[in-house]
Amino acid sequence: MKNGYFDSEKREFVITDMYPRRPLLNYLWNEEAVCETDQFGNGYAWMSIGTQRRKIEAGDRNLYIKDLDSGEYYSANRNYNRLPFDKHEAHVGLGYHTVLSEYKGISAELTLLVPEETPAVLYKVKVKNTTEGVKRLGVYFSLYPKPALSGHDSYGTGDYSDTLGGLLYSHDGFRLPNDYTKVFVGTVKAPDAYDVAPQRFIGSYSGNHAPIGVETDRLACDGTTFESNYIAALQFNVTLGAGEEFENYFCSFAARNEDECAEIRAKLLSDGAFEREMATQREIGEKTSSVITINTPDDYMNHQINVWLKRQVSLGKTWGRLYGKGFRDVCQDITAFVSFDPDLAKKRIMHALTYQYEDGNPIRMFEPNFRYPYNDGGAWIPSAVLSYLNESGDTSILDVELPYLVGDSYERASIEDSFIEEPYAAGKRRDSVLMHVRAAIDYLLGSRGEHNLVLWRGGDWNDSMNNVGLENKGESVWLSIATVKAINETQEILRIAGEGEELIGYYEDKKNELKKAIKTHGYNGKHYIYGINDKGTRIGDEDRIFLNPQSWSVLAGMDEKEDMLSAMAEVEKRLKCDWGYTQCSPSYLKGDPDIGRVSYFVKGVFENGSVYNHGVAFKIAADCILGEGERAYRTLKSISVDNPKNSDSGVEPYAVTNMLIGPDSPYLAGYAPMSWITGTAGWIYRAITEYMLGVKPTYKGLTLSPAMPRGWSGVTVTRRFRGETYNITFKASDRAYIVADGKEVGILPLSAAGSEHNVICNYVEK
Amino acid sequence: MKNGYFDSEKREFVITDMYPRRPLLNYLWNEEAVCETDQFGNGYAWMSIGTQRRKIEAGDRNLYIKDLDSGEYYSANRNYNRLPFDKHEAHVGLGYHTVLSEYKGISAELTLLVPEETPAVLYKVKVKNTTEGVKRLGVYFSLYPKPALSGHDSYGTGDYSDTLGGLLYSHDGFRLPNDYTKVFVGTVKAPDAYDVAPQRFIGSYSGNHAPIGVETDRLACDGTTFESNYIAALQFNVTLGAGEEFENYFCSFAARNEDECAEIRAKLLSDGAFEREMATQREIGEKTSSVITINTPDDYMNHQINVWLKRQVSLGKTWGRLYGKGFRDVCQDITAFVSFDPDLAKKRIMHALTYQYEDGNPIRMFEPNFRYPYNDGGAWIPSAVLSYLNESGDTSILDVELPYLVGDSYERASIEDSFIEEPYAAGKRRDSVLMHVRAAIDYLLGSRGEHNLVLWRGGDWNDSMNNVGLENKGESVWLSIATVKAINETQEILRIAGEGEELIGYYEDKKNELKKAIKTHGYNGKHYIYGINDKGTRIGDEDRIFLNPQSWSVLAGMDEKEDMLSAMAEVEKRLKCDWGYTQCSPSYLKGDPDIGRVSYFVKGVFENGSVYNHGVAFKIAADCILGEGERAYRTLKSISVDNPKNSDSGVEPYAVTNMLIGPDSPYLAGYAPMSWITGTAGWIYRAITEYMLGVKPTYKGLTLSPAMPRGWSGVTVTRRFRGETYNITFKASDRAYIVADGKEVGILPLSAAGSEHNVICNYVEK
Numbered sequence A, B: 001m002k003n004g005y006f007d008s009e010k011r012e013f014v015i016t017d018m019y020p021r022r023p024l025l026n027y028l029w030n031e032e033a034v035c036e037t038d039q040f041g042n043g044y045a046w047m048s049i050g051t052q053r054r055k056i057e058a059g060d061r062n063l064y065i066k067d068l069d070s071g072e073y074y075s076a077n078r079n080y081n082r083l084p085f086d087k088h089e090a091h092v093g094l095g096y097h098t099v100l101s102e103y104k105g106i107s108a109e110l111t112l113l114v115p116e117e118t119p120a121v122l123y124k125v126k127v128k129n130t131t132e133g134v135k136r137l138g139v140y141f142s143l144y145p146k147p148a149l150s151g152h153d154s155y156g157t158g159d160y161s162d163t164l165g166g167l168l169y170s171h172d173g174f175r176l177p178n179d180y181t182k183v184f185v186g187t188v189k190a191p192d193a194y195d196v197a198p199q200r201f202i203g204s205y206s207g208n209h210a211p212i213g214v215e216t217d218r219l220a221c222d223g224t225t226f227e228s229n230y231i232a233a234l235q236f237n238v239t240l241g242a243g244e245e246f247e248n249y250f251c252s253f254a255a256r257n258e259d260e261c262a263e264i265r266a267k268l269l270s271d272g273a274f275e276r277e278m279a280t281q282r283e284i285g286e287k288t289s290s291v292i293t294i295n296t297p298d299d300y301m302n303h304q305i306n307v308w309l310k311r312q313v314s315l316g317k318t319w320g321r322l323y324g325k326g327f328r329d330v331c332q333d334i335t336a337f338v339s340f341d342p343d344l345a346k347k348r349i350m351h352a353l354t355y356q357y358e359d360g361n362p363i364r365m366f367e368p369n370f371r372y373p374y375n376d377g378g379a380w381i382p383s384a385v386l387s388y389l390n391e392s393g394d395t396s397i398l399d400v401e402l403p404y405l406v407g408d409s410y411e412r413a414s415i416e417d418s419f420i421e422e423p424y425a426a427g428k429r430r431d432s433v434l435m436h437v438r439a440a441i442d443y444l445l446g447s448r449g450e451h452n453l454v455l456w457r458g459g460d461w462n463d464s465m466n467n468v469g470l471e472n473k474g475e476s477v478w479l480s481i482a483t484v485k486a487i488n489e490t491q492e493i494l495r496i497a498g499e500g501e502e503l504i505g506y507y508e509d510k511k512n513e514l515k516k517a518i519k520t521h522g523y524n525g526k527h528y529i530y531g532i533n534d535k536g537t538r539i540g541d542e543d544r545i546f547l548n549p550q551s552w553s554v555l556a557g558m559d560e561k562e563d564m565l566s567a568m569a570e571v572e573k574r575l576k577c578d579w580g581y582t583q584c585s586p587s588y589l590k591g592d593p594d595i596g597r598v599s600y601f602v603k604g605v606f607e608n609g610s611v612y613n614h615g616v617a618f619k620i621a622a623d624c625i626l627g628e629g630e631r632a633y634r635t636l637k638s639i640s641v642d643n644p645k646n647s648d649s650g651v652e653p654y655a656v657t658n659m660l661i662g663p664d665s666p667y668l669a670g671y672a673p674m675s676w677i678t679g680t681a682g683w684i685y686r687a688i689t690e691y692m693l694g695v696k697p698t699y700k701g702l703t704l705s706p707a708m709p710r711g712w713s714g715v716t717v718t719r720r721f722r723g724e725t726y727n728i729t730f731k732a733s734d735r736a737y738i739v740a741d742g743k744e745v746g747i748l749p750l751s752a753a754g755s756e757h758n759v760i761c762n763y764v765e766k
Helices: A200-204 A258-268 A273-289 A299-319 A327-337 A342-353 A376-391 A395-399 A434-445 A477-496 A501-522 A547-555 A561-574 A613-625 A629-641 A680-692 B199-204 B258-268 B273-289 B299-319 B327-337 B343-351 B377-392 B395-399 B434-448 B475-494 B499-523 B547-555 B562-574 B613-625 B629-638 B680-692
Strands: A004-007 A014-016 A026-029 A032-039 A045-049 A052-057 A060-067 A074-075 A089-091 A096-103 A106-113 A120-129 A137-144 A156-163 A166-171 A182-187 A193-195 A232-241 A245-255 A292-295 A400-404 A426-432 A697-698 A701-704 A716-721 A723-732 A738-742 A741-743 A758-761 B003-007 B012-015 B024-031 B034-039 B044-048 B052-057 B063-067 B073-075 B087-092 B096-103 B106-113 B120-129 B135-143 B156-161 B167-169 B180-185 B194-197 B232-240 B245-255 B290-293 B399-405 B424-430 B696-699 B701-704 B714-723 B724-732 B737-740 B743-745 B756-763
Touching: A004 B377, A004 B737, A014 A434, A026 A096, A045 A245, A052 A120, A052 A245, A060 A106, A060 A120, A074 A299, A096 A200, A106 A273, A120 A137, A120 A258, A120 A273, A137 A245, A166 A232, A166 A258, A166 B194, A182 A232, A182 A258, A182 B714, A193 A400, A200 A680, A232 A245, A232 A680, A245 A258, A258 A395, A273 A299, A292 A376, A292 B012, A299 A327, A299 A680, A327 A342, A342 A376, A342 A395, A342 A434, A376 A395, A376 A477, A376 A697, A395 A434, A395 A477, A395 A758, A400 A434, A426 A434, A426 A738, A434 A477, A477 A501, A477 A547, A477 B696, A501 B199, A501 B562, A547 A561, A561 A613, A613 A629, A613 A680, A629 A680, A629 B087, A680 A697, A697 A716, A701 A716, A716 B156, A716 B395, A738 B377, A758 B180, A758 B273, B012 B562, B024 B096, B024 B299, B034 B120, B044 B245, B052 B120, B063 B120, B087 B199, B106 B273, B120 B135, B120 B232, B120 B258, B135 B245, B167 B232, B167 B258, B180 B258, B245 B258, B258 B737, B273 B299, B290 B299, B290 B680, B299 B327, B327 B343, B327 B680, B343 B377, B343 B395, B343 B434, B377 B395, B377 B434, B377 B696, B395 B434, B434 B475, B434 B499, B475 B547, B547 B562, B547 B613, B613 B629, B613 B680, B629 B680, B680 B696
Parallel strands: A723 A758, B724 B756
Antiparallel strands: A004 A014, A014 A089, A026 A032, A032 A045, A045 A052, A060 A074, A060 A137, A089 A096, A096 A106, A106 A120, A120 A245, A137 A232, A156 A166, A166 A182, A182 A245, A193 A232, A292 A716, A400 A426, A697 A701, A716 A723, A738 A741, A738 A758, B003 B012, B012 B087, B024 B034, B034 B044, B044 B052, B063 B073, B063 B135, B087 B096, B096 B106, B106 B120, B120 B245, B135 B232, B156 B167, B167 B180, B180 B245, B194 B232, B290 B714, B399 B424, B696 B701, B714 B724, B737 B743, B737 B756
């Protein structure tokens, strides 16, 4: 594998490439903090408690080692100066991250983790003399704490606190938006020297590659004030005999006062605390991983499903998109992580539904709140709720009463493209979750334009098509199709809830009405258009095709099969490239204010013609629904990091990216500047497990409807579901039928909790 | 002189210290752009046209030189790797900045300037082979352009444009706050290669000290997109025989479209354009410098007055405080630069007065507008207007009709500590400048509390005492004293305007009423207190003394001389330290919400107990008024960069700082983190010229009232004033009297424009 290898036993990816095309990122987090790290252990850390959000660290973390006899020094984790290290590895683990290096007889280890319950970063440092002689070393641990909560440098100080046993940074200002005015960097062992001022430790004219403080015998041991940046640098002078090692632990966190610093430090740096946290992280990872285990001929896919996609989805499950909790993003993530954490899924559904306005339309993003009037939020609710019902079999959620967000989405909408800092306020209306689902659908059905299609307003899934409907005239064909899908799901929920046929029939009529409008105004004879804007212009008609309306026509199960097949054939013809399928083609070449941001994006980038993988994942699912397992698999592999036709996309082998720059771009085509923060992870996870392997929960039990790639007979899947364990083997056969525990079945048996079932799923290879 | 030397002939300061305590800054600017540079030529550049404000550059500028035979390379201006250069000098000139270096037989020059009329930076580069042999060199010029106008990297591209002859960066987005969506870096000579992507030129894992692009034979010659940062790197391969040199010119600027890029580039890079701009800058500098020339025993002071303070004041004259135009700051700067640019002073007065609300109170800051309800703005208006009348003798300004800013300062005040992005809107009321002055005073007289002192509201000169009066109860003693001073000035304006004694008498009564209230409630028997806050607490009473109320009692000419003398004696006793006088003592140790920001500042920093030089400059003027010239001089030297007791404050020898960290700070005491951006420059300029040397313009003509340091007999001053030139010699004598052109006079004679007058000013040494 590019950049390193998977260690199945330890559930690690080991990065052996010190200088990949771009930094390979990893995230460590708990409910209140996130720590980013690359292959060097470098990145930021921040925390968020309620509405109080702040950075803890930003800038490089370093473990400098200096030979006190020769004066030579280097960063053991970062190797700025491209020295010929004997070894450099980053072990991307489940909830921890270790950087190992060896150089000139010194082995060094830097391990980071975010403990389960405290918003902090914990560090373990180990330096070992692997030579036969004695080594006199200076060991320096440094990081960049971020105490500032305002632009007033005058509020700030930093110094070592003997009482607290670490470096204390204060920013006790007037009218601050945050109570966490201290940042503390604690050390178990008392340092021989320290510094807090970058201009002394790094030097005003040097950089992290050559810190002048390390060149002196002893750090300044002084505090500082009025800095816009601080450093935490701790020096330990050690003499190590042959085979001896130095070990120490550090923590960094923000707190409200010194007492809190003392309390948190005591907890985090107590004896054995680091190892206990490591064990906890491993446990959490194992529990998540064991829900579904696959064994296919595609080793890389096995790693993805068994470990890594779950981890990426888990980041979203806690943090949304890090910059905030997009309503549609949260709903989609729920449909993926519900399989390994149904209790949390329930909690997240209930939380999200309180951000639905009283008119039924949800806010675009919460925490922080972003009120641009996107119109698609409600279309994502039914699938989230249904996925929970299907996974858990627990219908009690439907009766839970929840408030709506105060106001009306039309009144409260802000067309300013900016975030609204306003605390959550519940409206007067309260309803059961079931009624929240119906309110979402009723809103969409009521929000329609002159062609009877759903209004576009501020935009839909395509966030960047953000000026097509602000006059409340433009209509979205994609959103109309998504509404059809959402009504399907709502009808299923109503059936599970035991509602009568009258109500279900009411929605059936509405759905048919909508389908008719889509057929009449949204299908051009070859493919589905994207919509009709405020000015009446048809978008994505002959001149340009968009991916999502085509794939979603399949996901929604539109009536006309030949339309869908034609649409999907157009996708193959017009959107395919060597590294996937573009979101639209051709790209916009010129900004159009009646369309919005997407048309201003550079060609081939983001929603304007990139391979936008979230959309590609929808397409994979659609292929599977159409029985095109082989095409689905080829599509999956084309966007994958192991695609030989796009062999250096920059993506971490253990993560998926939202975007590969498209073929229309004259620059960086095929490159992925980002990863991790995307709903793509959840959809790829579901596309493989639920659509390709076809292991799909329903309210009555697990069903199997595979759309296998060619030659995959013999694939096995172990799935835990409502306390049962299913050991499933897929066999290519003349006839599709399922045998569970010796009997032919439709739905897999649900017996006493804790049973294990052996299942053979015979499928017909296409 | 520390860090380098003054070159009087070229009017340059030459920095010979490559690595001073902190970077030594210089600014280059015109009406629409500002370029910052340090001793290496590094800093940002930005532009502002109307309300459209944007960065052009940020990050290091570099002239890398690579020996193509050995492969060795370095930055000739920046020397990141501390190589043993034979020479490194920065020539801080009037409107240009040159960095010279010599290393291994190669001399290099990088000169920056901002042309007079275009918002751009111009660069000249020269590389010379000073050896006897032939040198094959790669010459690389690089800088960091800042095309981004939003967080959407998808809008961005950068590439070389053959048509335009340079590197073009675009950020053509949707709903941008700025029309200047292009940044262009032009070159006269076509490069051999180029790059725009930092990850290729610098490398994802390297830094400016070791750009990987320079290590290759040829830069990538490719464009890029979706970057959060771009670089402009241009490679020229040259073969230089003995004594031969390579010369080229570059420009960087923002523009609205490619046509505009072409047009501006053509103008800036035309033949001889750079040299013409250099000549223009020199001319501007000379014109400013020649207004007053002094020759005292203090060489450093001579340099300050003859050249550098004028330059620092000139930055403020155009750009306010760079982050915006503080009303009080603009008014104060006017009183200083009026001597060398009265026409502009008039323009600035007229502009500022349109930011006075309809109730007479001005806004705290404009462009951008900051509406926190500070109450002192009006107290600075009369001195600005009077200084213009005195310098120019032109009373026509008093009749100019100007609108007020729409609204009422109470209604429009925002106690949110934030900037209001709102375009200027004129109110209905229009008045003459004379009435604007009166409106300011009438506002202050009407804005009074229960002790008959002027209300504090959001604060006064002490910006950080910002929560003492928001309930409209707290009263400021300092502001009351400042109002007395402002009434003095207003009365003088009224006399110049020929207003009757009735009106002048009306203000006399009001002033006496105010003086009485100050004496009764604002003087504690030893010194003036600072004020009484909303809660009725007396601030700066026994426990703590503030500098400004004491010095301003002298500037305002309070009636009781013994009170002033006692107050100033307390200043000597309680506020003096080795590097000046602190703004208050003791510093606050704990935040007090009924006082505001100042009490939360770290002790010894900013208004909380630092040596805040703006205040020290007031004190120097006050000393002079009391005839304490020697004490004034000692005070001046204590805050000066040549104070041997504070020999490494960090300050540029050619600039003054607003703050030296005070003795109460446990860290960095005596250090000046900043400089340039301060009203201190104007007040030091005036304290020396008008108060110490006593060359003071009045409406009727120039007056002389020196308060000389001891032993300064023989000092000469040349002052241009209303077309006349006065060559003044100061002589210590038994009796104070002035002889001009052979006759004893009170006011210096004003004859035909263009006359030269020889003046002897006899003074009595104290």
